[in-house]
Amino acid sequence: MTNSTPLNITIIGGGIAGLSAAWYVQQEAARQGVDITYTLVEQSDRWGGKILTETVDGFGARPFIIEAGPDSFLSQKPWAAQLARELGIADQFLPTNDGRRQTFILHNGRPTPLPDGVMLIAPTKIKPFVQSRLISPWGKLRMGLDWFIPPKMDDSDETLAQFIQRRLGQEALDKIAEPLLSGIYNADAELQSMMATFPRFRDMEKEHGSLIKAMLAAKKSRAQAPPNGNAPSMFTSFKPGMEELTLALRERLTGDCRLGIKVERLEIRDWRLTDPTPSPISNLQSPIYQLHLSDGSTLPTNAIILAVPAFVAAKLLAELAPQAAETLRQIRYVSTGTVSLAYKRDEIAHPLNGFGIVIPRSERRRINAITWSSTKFDHRAPEGYALLRIFFGGSRTPQMMDVPDEALLPIVQEELAAMMGITAVPLFHRIYRWQNSNPQYDVGHLDRVAAIEASLPPGIFVTGSPYRGVGVPDCVKQAKDTAVNVMSKLVIE
Ligand SMILES: Cc1cc2nc3c(=O)[nH]c(=O)nc-3n(C[C@H](O)[C@H](O)[C@H](O)COP(=O)(O)OP(=O)(O)OC[C@H]3O[C@@H](n4cnc5c(N)ncnc54)[C@H](O)[C@@H]3O)c2cc1C
Numbered sequence: 001m002t003n004s005t006p007l008n009i010t011i012i013g014g015g016i017a018g019l020s021a022a023w024y025v026q027q028e029a030a031r032q033g034v035d036i037t038y039t040l041v042e043q044s045d046r047w048g049g050k051i052l053t054e055t056v057d058g059f060g061a062r063p064f065i066i067e068a069g070p071d072s073f074l075s076q077k078p079w080a081a082q083l084a085r086e087l088g089i090a091d092q093f094l095p096t097n098d099g100r101r102q103t104f105i106l107h108n109g110r111p112t113p114l115p116d117g118v119m120l121i122a123p124t125k126i127k128p129f130v131q132s133r134l135i136s137p138w139g140k141l142r143m144g145l146d147w148f149i150p151p152k153m154d155d156s157d158e159t160l161a162q163f164i165q166r167r168l169g170q171e172a173l174d175k176i177a178e179p180l181l182s183g184i185y186n187a188d189a190e191l192q193s194m195m196a197t198f199p200r201f202r203d204m205e206k207e208h209g210s211l212i213k214a215m216l217a218a219k220k221s222r223a224q225a226p227p228n229g230n231a232p233s234m235f236t237s238f239k240p241g242m243e244e245l246t247l248a249l250r251e252r253l254t255g256d257c258r259l260g261i262k263v264e265r266l267e268i269r270d271w272r273l274t275d276p277t278p279s280p281i282s283n284l285q286s287p288i289y290q291l292h293l294s295d296g297s298t299l300p301t302n303a304i305i306l307a308v309p310a311f312v313a314a315k316l317l318a319e320l321a322p323q324a325a326e327t328l329r330q331i332r333y334v335s336t337g338t339v340s341l342a343y344k345r346d347e348i349a350h351p352l353n354g355f356g357i358v359i360p361r362s363e364r365r366r367i368n369a370i371t372w373s374s375t376k377f378d379h380r381a382p383e384g385y386a387l388l389r390i391f392f393g394g395s396r397t398p399q400m401m402d403v404p405d406e407a408l409l410p411i412v413q414e415e416l417a418a419m420m421g422i423t424a425v426p427l428f429h430r431i432y433r434w435q436n437s438n439p440q441y442d443v444g445h446l447d448r449v450a451a452i453e454a455s456l457p458p459g460i461f462v463t464g465s466p467y468r469g470v471g472v473p474d475c476v477k478q479a480k481d482t483a484v485n486v487m488s489k490l491v492i493e
Pocket residue numbers: 012013014015016017018041042043044048049050051068069070071072073074261262263264307308309312336337338434437438463464465466470471472473475
């Protein structure tokens with residue numbers, strides 16, 4: 001690589017984080033008017049990583065739209081929606097059917113509604129909470145003590161279990177927080193870092209002295225806010241499915257995008273010690289890296305963004321940055337899977353009157369949750385049909401990952417019969433298994449991430465779900481921040 005060739009940034013991993021990093025490098029280079037090239041390398045035969053939508057036709061005018069990974073993104077975090085607007089696909093936004101929003105929690109084997117007014121975890125309406133069968137009278141009293149318990153004012157981390165036990169008691173943990181809040185992360189509440197997963201609750205505690213007081217204040221300020229007819233739903237998807245986002249991203253990328261190529265090794269090829277021909281882009285002391293690719297070729301590059309799982313980043317950095325690699329290896333992963341089942345609507349007696357059922361660990365079932373996909377969203381099943389999605393594996397039912405498909409399906413059907421009375425034979429099903437898919441933000445996670453970032457060699461960056469948020473919007477934000485950071489380090493104006 002001579003000084004006359006433009007600087008190159010290589011992004012490894014073509015999931016939402018890698019695709020977004022490429023997009024924001026492209027955007028940033030255009031904005032700054034600098035000549036920077038980028039290469040995006042993805043080992044599999046498709047773009048999108050865990051974002052994967054399958055369409056099944058043949059049952060009427062519209063197809064079934066099945067999500068293998070995420071089915072939506074949290075609207076409150078603006079970065080995924082912002083990206084969709086930049087890509088020109090905002091007209092494809094699909095909000096959840098909030099008129100039918102109701103979450104059920106399995107309680108003694110029966111789906112029991114989460115009481116009206118329970119916001120995230122804390123009650124804000126007295127009557128439905130008092131009347132609910134979900135929590136015992138003692139459990140309700142204990143939750144009420146949150147009002148009086150002094151807040152923890154320091155910033156030290158704790159587990160989700162410790163936080164909920166401290167503020168709301170064991171029953172609130174077992175019946176609400178564990179299935180809802182640990183469920184999102186497929187995490188173990190006894191290990192899950194509060195500061196890395198729900199820092200907002202800690203802020204609320206500090207600011208208002210109690211979670212119930214904080215939720216009531218939030219409710220009041222929402223009520224006082226001017227009415228907003230366009231208020232977004234809590235979760236958003238795209239009409240053709242979540243893959244709309246990654247497909248649109250790939251389409252708009254103008255760089256060198258290589259599919260079916262695995263990065264096998266990284267090394268330092270050279271150092272750019274001096275730049276005799278000053279130019280708008282120059283950097284006097286940067287290493288030039290060399291990537292060894294699975295097709296036998298090599299690729300020189302000035303900066304590398306690792307948008308791969310932490311254990312892959314650890315392997316690639318083992319020689320270049322052993323300390324970073326060691327800490328990257330400490331980020332645990334669990335495996336998860338989903339089973340989507342299609343039915344004729346009239347063969348299911350259950351009203352499907354909500355978004356689905358979450359299942360506390362204490363219920364000891366063989367599945368973790370059920371989403372009533374065709375109630376949660378329009379456009380997911382043809383007229384007269386229903387689509388359900390079942391989650392398994394993770395930290396709650398890890399043994400299910402080893403159950404072969406032919407044995408898994410009857411288990412799922414038994415569970416559906418027991419919880420929802422469904423005995424109909426599904427029209428078809430789809431099983432997706434994601435091995436080592438879910439990074440675990442164990443207590444102390446943010447310190448580990450800071451240590452990793454501090455021990456990376458110059459010109460190497462990590463981004464995506466293993467670090468500062470697993471949700472699609474968090475991955476987009478991290479990718480954007482990383483792209484801006486890489487550009488600012490490479491480009492001296
Ligand atoms: C079942 C499931 C449901 C989920 N539901 C939701 C949800 O509803 N909402 C939400 O916001 N989030 C959800 N998530 C989380 C979210 O989908 C992920 O956190 C996010 O998609 C991860 O994106 P990423 O780019 O960080 O990683 P990935 O999607 O894992 O992408 C990493 C890419 O790197 C590639 N790669 C790995 N090694 C190499 C190598 N050596 N060379 C080249 N390429 C390599 C991989 O093939 C992969 O494509 C869900 C996750 C799962 C598994």
